[in-house]
Structure formats: C-alpha cells, structure tokens
Amino acid sequence: MPLRTPPRTAATAATPRSSTPRTGARSGARRRRRGWAALAVAATLVAGTGGWAAGSEQTAVTGPAPGAAAWRADHTLGRPLPDPATASPAAVARFFAGLTGAERNRLADRHPMTVGTLDGAPVELRYRANARALRAERIRQHALADDPARTAEDRAQARALAGRYTELLAPGRQILFFDPRGRGQVAEVYGDLGAARHTAVVVPGSDIDAGTFDRERDRYGTPTGMAASLRARLTAEAPAVPTAVIAWAGYTTPVGLGPDAATGRLAEAGAGRLARLLAGLAATGAPAPALLCHSYGSVVCGLTAPRAGRAAVGDVILFGSPGARTERAADLHAGGRVWAARDASDWIGRIPNVEVLGLGHGTDPTDPAFGARRVAADRAEGHTGYLVPGTDSLAGFADIVLGRYADVR
Structure with a gap:
C-alpha cells in the first residue's frame, strides 16, 4: 500500500514551520530506508542465490557434549x-x-x-x-x-x-572434536599440531555438519577440502617449516539461505565455541592461528576475534564473505592483519551489505572503507573455489599463514 500524506487541517496549517518536523521527516525516511534494506536482505536470502533453497531454522548446539554428568x-x-x-x-x-x-x-x-x-x-x-x-x-x-x-x-x-x-x-585421521548432537560437529587436524610453527583454522559457512564435513562433490567447499588444500600448499611452499591446519566445523551452521543465514544468532553461539578452541590452542602451546573464514564463517570470526583477544588470534582472512558484523577491520582486534577476498563470479556479491533490524552482516570486507587488505582471487570460481589448487587466492592465503606478507598479491 503506498504511503499517503495526511491532509492539511486548520490546526496543521496554523502550525509554524520549525526544524522539528524536518527532523521527524528525516528520521522517518531513515527508518523507511532501513526497513526497505532489511526487506531486501530477507528477500534475497529467502529467494536464494545460485539455485540455493531457503533454509530451515536450526537449534544451536552448545554446552558440554553428552557424558558431562558422568565425568x-x-x-x-x-x-x-x-x-x-x-x-x-x-x-x-x-x-x-x-x-x-x-x-x-x-x-x-x-x-x-x-x-x-x-x-x-x-x-x-x-x-x-x-x-x-x-x-x-x-x-x-x-x-x-x-x-x-x-x-x-x-x-x-x-x-x-x-x-x-x-x-x-x-x-x-586426527579428529580433534566430535559432538554427535544435532546434525553433528567435527574438527580435524592436518599436520602435527604439537610441532607446528605456523597454524591455521578453517571456519566454514552454511550447510556444513558431520555429514558434509568432507565429500567428493564440491570438495573445496568443505572444511576438509579447504584445510587439506591449504596444508598441501604450505608444505610445497615451505617444506622445512612444520605447519598444521584445523578443519573446524564445531558450531551449528545455517541450512540454506533462510533467516538463520541473514542473522547473527547461530554465529553468536558458534563464536563461544571458536573462542574456546583458540584459548585451548594457546593453553597447549600452539602458535596463534590464522583464521580462514568462509561465507557465514566470516560472521562467526567477526564475533569471535574481539573476545578471543590478540594473543589468541593471528591473521584473519575473510573470503566469500557477507560481512563480519562490524564496520571496520580494526574492530576485530586481530593479533595479525585482516585480509579479504572475493572473486567476481561469487554470488555473495549480490547480497546487500547492510545490518538493520537484526538482518544482514554489515560492511563488505572487500570494501576499501572496511580497511582489510585485499587478496587477489581472479582465478577462483564461484562461492567455493577460493582454495582450489592453482588459484591465486590459495597462494595468497598460504603466504599469509607463513607470514610472507610481501609475497601476497
């Protein structure tokens, strides 16, 4: 229904002009713009992108795994x-x-x-x-x-x-975490975590659980595929340097592109678990890892990094990201640098970068205003192609993990 202007009455006609009505009009216009932006986010996500279906609401699995009472x-x-x-x-x-x-x-x-x-x-x-x-x-x-x-x-x-x-x-296989509740949560280590001088944690986005943790179809869109590819590149680049990569699916991810993917509810629950993982790595002597945050995983990282602290987090890489629930890279308080990558064919670029009325995840991390350093992703294809062997994004991510910042294109 179109908005209508109320008719002028004697009372309104007699009211002297002042700044108050203009301020009210401006704030009303801002509210309408925020409302339309929120509707745009919801419409985009519910309609889906690239053939994805709207998702179902998930219940976040948190707290200790079964058996805590007996312990x-x-x-x-x-x-x-x-x-x-x-x-x-x-x-x-x-x-x-x-x-x-x-x-x-x-x-x-x-x-x-x-x-x-x-x-x-x-x-x-x-x-x-x-x-x-x-x-x-x-x-x-x-x-x-x-x-x-x-x-x-x-x-x-x-x-x-x-x-x-x-x-x-x-x-x-080195399974670092396993919780069978809900859709199942798993984390796996590639390399010798105890001896590693450089480490990384891959944080995935939607539709990842125990059943999709690894698979042949769209292999490099899975945590194991991304982690294994990164570890292989690290080994090829620096064979004498011990490295380890953790494929981490330790939180309840959104299913499809429904309301869960548009809000930070599941990311908030996941951030607590990721922060504990990082604190655990620090407590066992592992170096602060680089966080490789894909898609909705960027939202999890954006909420985790500030609470984990600089000592527990190295570089943060946001790729294929809808936003990180913050307006500036500096707000992440990473111990290293903040990086961002998105290839031109990634449908995530069509998601509105707003955060209003609880919907959306804020500024695009590849926007210069965000303040992240851009990593080339010219040869990556689609939303899940960033760690495919031979891509410039994989090469750049490996250089970042190794601390070779000057080599990052």
Whole structure:
C-alpha cells in the first residue's frame, strides 16, 4: 500500500514551520530506508542465490557434549575433574599436566566424549578419545539401523551415520572434536599440531555438519577440502617449516539461505565455541592461528576475534564473505592483519551489505572503507573455489599463514 500524506487541517496549517518536523521527516525516511534494506536482505536470502533453497531454522548446539554428568561424578583420581562447562582451557591444561600418562589414558577411555571435546586437553589424548567416541557412536547407530521398531527412514539415517563415522575413523585421521548432537560437529587436524610453527583454522559457512564435513562433490567447499588444500600448499611452499591446519566445523551452521543465514544468532553461539578452541590452542602451546573464514564463517570470526583477544588470534582472512558484523577491520582486534577476498563470479556479491533490524552482516570486507587488505582471487570460481589448487587466492592465503606478507598479491 503506498504511503499517503495526511491532509492539511486548520490546526496543521496554523502550525509554524520549525526544524522539528524536518527532523521527524528525516528520521522517518531513515527508518523507511532501513526497513526497505532489511526487506531486501530477507528477500534475497529467502529467494536464494545460485539455485540455493531457503533454509530451515536450526537449534544451536552448545554446552558440554553428552557424558558431562558422568565425568563430574568421577572421583577415581581422588580429586574433582575440571567442569567442562565452566573450567577455562588454561585450567584444563594445568589439570592434565599434573596427571601421569596412565591417568590421562584412563580418563580418555572412561569419558571419551568429554575428553575429546575438552579444549586445553593434550591434542594426542583428544585424538584417542574421539576415536573411541566415534566407535561407540557407530555401534549405537548400527543398533538403531537394525531395530525393527523404527521407521525405514530412521533406520536408513542410522546406517548413513554409521557409515559416516566409519569414514571419520579411517587410519591417519586426527579428529580433534566430535559432538554427535544435532546434525553433528567435527574438527580435524592436518599436520602435527604439537610441532607446528605456523597454524591455521578453517571456519566454514552454511550447510556444513558431520555429514558434509568432507565429500567428493564440491570438495573445496568443505572444511576438509579447504584445510587439506591449504596444508598441501604450505608444505610445497615451505617444506622445512612444520605447519598444521584445523578443519573446524564445531558450531551449528545455517541450512540454506533462510533467516538463520541473514542473522547473527547461530554465529553468536558458534563464536563461544571458536573462542574456546583458540584459548585451548594457546593453553597447549600452539602458535596463534590464522583464521580462514568462509561465507557465514566470516560472521562467526567477526564475533569471535574481539573476545578471543590478540594473543589468541593471528591473521584473519575473510573470503566469500557477507560481512563480519562490524564496520571496520580494526574492530576485530586481530593479533595479525585482516585480509579479504572475493572473486567476481561469487554470488555473495549480490547480497546487500547492510545490518538493520537484526538482518544482514554489515560492511563488505572487500570494501576499501572496511580497511582489510585485499587478496587477489581472479582465478577462483564461484562461492567455493577460493582454495582450489592453482588459484591465486590459495597462494595468497598460504603466504599469509607463513607470514610472507610481501609475497601476497
């Protein structure tokens, strides 16, 4: 319905002109512009881009993984165990430093889900715990798949999950985090995290969970594909320098391009988990990682970096980004530099860069006004092509992780 101007009455005609009506008109116009901008964001996301469907609302998975109550009740060591909900990663690291190897292994075997998700615990112990947790979940899913009381759909889903867990248990995989709740959350390490001099964390965007953590289709749009490609480039560029890359899908991501993708609700929940990961890496002696933040992952990083602090975050790279919920790169308080990349064929460039009425994620990080350093992405294609081997964006990202800023094109 078009807006109509109210008719002039005797009272309004007699009212003297002043700055107040003009101010009110200007503020009303601003409100209307903000409203139209919010509607534009919503319309763009709900309609979808590049054939993507509108998404469904997700419930964020937060807090300790299953098994926390049994962990708290365990007094076999004669002392309280650190509460997974409240203990800082630094306190967790101090606790495990005071245990013998046998005591550590016993806790990992008794409480695999807790130890495997406990930031600050020794990395190798977490690998051991998560392998045990994955085997237990695989057994549970096989039992559900064979349960005649369940629907055919439920049994098929259980078989698929069991197969997924078998893939994550393949020899050589280093699973740093595993939480089966919701759609499932996983993190995996490429390289020797304990020996690494340069590290990076890949933070993905929408539609990533335990089932899509790695896949053959659109491989370089997955956390594992991006992390493996980056690690291979780091090794090729600096074979004598120990490096490690973490593929991190430790938060509930939006599904499709619905309201979740247009707001910061899931990113807020994910930021708490990412901040704990970074604090845990610092507590175990790993160097502050570069954050490679793709798509909606940029929103997670934008909310994480300021609370994690300069000591825990190195460079921040925002690519294929809808915004970072901040107006300036300086607001991220990164310990290193802030970088941004977007290729010309990426549909994310058609998303309105506003943040109004809770919708949208703010300034485009590739806008000079944001203040990030631009990384070339001329040879990248589409929204998920930034870490494809042979692209200039992959080469630039690797140079940043290695601290070779002068080589970044």
